[in-house]
Amino acid sequence: MSAERQPPAIEARGLRRVYNVKPTPVVALQHVDLDVAPGEFFGLLGPNGAGKTTLIKILTTILLPSEGSAHIFGFDVSKDEKKIRRIMNMVAGGEQSGYGILTVREQLWMFSQFYGLPRKDGWRRVDELIDAVGMGDERVQRVSTLSTGQRQKMNFARGLLNDPWILFLDEPTLGLDVAAARQVRQLVLAWRQAVPGRTVLLTTHYMAEADELCDRIAIVDHGRILAIGTPAELKKRVQREALYRLELDRLDGGPAALARLPGVVSASLASDDGGPVDRQTVSVNLALQDDGALGGVVGALGGLGSHILALQKSEPSLEDVFVELVGRGFDDAGDTGDAGVADDGTGGDRNGGAPARDASEAETPAGVA
């Protein structure tokens, strides 16, 4: 079956999820509609408490929706959970799963058995994935001794053991340094590109990550999807004018001379907005009705005796989009989340206040004590 003829990788209609916690129930998702095509790299972008993780838990069959429906490649998350579990996998940032007493190789092999890989195939597959994620040197290192970055690469390898058709990544680069985060992103892209039709749903609150990886993004806040589109489309929503910065050798008549030109909405010296000022040149911020007006401006500058030293188009960021949609900054949003409920309702703590316990203890004699 070709990717074009497949049902949507994800189809959600009217999803609502309420956690019945005291003193008042927490509404984590409200009437979410979502369509993700097979092969798409789809991002859920939102602050802590937005409902991203709740949505992932529903789509991965761990939670049932309170209302509405969701399908993965045509399979109902409420009824066909067995089938969905055979074709998907999930990796979460900061994941501490498994047993610290095992080596990386053994841990991955254990999980391979949960996905039904034959014993020997499992070991071979594990070795291949360990090499692919660049953990050859840590192959026989105990899981309890891995760094955060190493652990996350191992988790990512775990997520690929069963060759899933859809991979759910919940903040996969959370807590990683720049190099490790980049490596994880490259791994995801390489995996996805290897076979057409593989779908990724990524939740993140790193805007640059979403911008870099995702074909389309949904901006989520307080359990609602506020906007969906490609990164370019989303940015375009807040970019009503084409913005440019011009660096000129001189500008007789000042910015006012430019502001009078056809198609120019506004013109101001860059120093007005606190930008760098070089006394030898003049920097001007231009807002045009559209990109087509730029030609007229360039022609007019020649008539004014100015030479263009540099020309740069200014793009809005996804953060600008978020501010436009939500009315507050991304960081502020995390602080004012839904009754302090984080992605998974944890108030931002992934361990959720659960008793701290090293994974290695789980398999030691009387270790649970």
Add this chain to the structure above:
Amino acid sequence: MSVYEYRHTASPQEAADWTPRQQLLTDLRAVGGRAYPRVSGLFREKSWVFFEILLPFLSTSAFVFVYRALEAPPEYIGFVVLGGAMTAFWLNVIWMMASQLYWEKSQGNLELYFAAPMSIMSVLFGMALGGMVMSSTRAVIVLVIASLVYGVQFQVDRWLLLGVVFLLTLSALYGLGMILASLFLMWGREAFHMTQLFTEPVYFVSGLNFPVARLGLIGALALATIPLAVGLDAMRQLAFVGAEFPIGTPSPEVEILILIAMTVVFLVAARWMLRTLERMARREGRLSVRWQ
């Protein structure tokens, strides 16, 4: 084919369409996978030699000296040694079966187990299998050392029956452990206290250090409900045939039937409870989500 292509399937629908055989094989492999950490832990965490051999050996020795001082029949020494060996299984069930799912939840493993295509019962079976291997090693060591040190003379006529009783005792005991695992998961943070609460009373009513028949009605109740009590009683009858006093109340054959009934009831109940728990977990989000 690259490392990123393992099981090429033409479509997600094809990949999701497993035969019953594929599902069964996955469930069986999952049992082996989950047993693996427990078996490998046997060789990696050597502290168990101290905690689970030396310490039980000391408490067993205390009873041996008491019985010797009282000039009790020599079989009593054997009862204590056998009871000391079986302690390893009860400790394993109460500490590493019953409370394990709760800790798996805290660790974040439970979510991954639920999201994997195996039956969640495979996880419990794997934990039980690994626990049996681990505890059998400990039990055998305690049994051999204590028998040699205190000169225990076993008199066994029916080895096969003894083996059957032993295996049935383990299956009933670990079946109970599977039920407790689900209960402890529901009770959450109380699990640790529940573990402590159950340990000593079960030691007592199981008659680990004396014939359970001495407990009268309480002993009969223990025989009816606790696999360790009925299994140990049957094993003592089969391992000390020539004893000159009544050891157990029902015959080993009757106790085998009790153990079979316990095994069936416990396993069916464990399966039902686990399914119920999974439904609750999905509906309420309480059991797989770490913060609840």
